[in-house]
Amino acid sequence: MRVLVSRGAGDKLAPEVIFDSLCNTQAVGVERGMSYLYDEGFNKEIYVITLPYRVPIYPGYLVAVHHGAVGESFVGRVTAHEIQVTKENGAIVANSTITLERSLEI
Secondary structure, three states, X not given: OEEOOOOOOOOOXXXXXXXXXXXXXXXXXXXXXXXXXXXXXXXXXEEEEEEEOOOOOXXXXXXXXXXXXXXXXXXXXXXEEEEEEEEEOOEEEEEEEEXXXXXXXX
């Protein structure tokens, strides 16, 4: 599949076309293009979020985050996921610490 990556009117951060034989559907092609932009972007912020463990989250996943205090939402790429299991008052508690990378270029 041909993946064309562009950011806006006139400026091109990606090469003209990315050829990737593993991109066999449009959704996969979009993820491949977003991955390229995240890898090649220059302005990035790192967020570390701790929350109760619910489901496995793997590095490379794109996740949506809503920051309630400022009312902002963004999409970030998971770069690390750590699970902490502790025993509190006889109960087992599992928490996730997720490290996200947010590209300010997109």
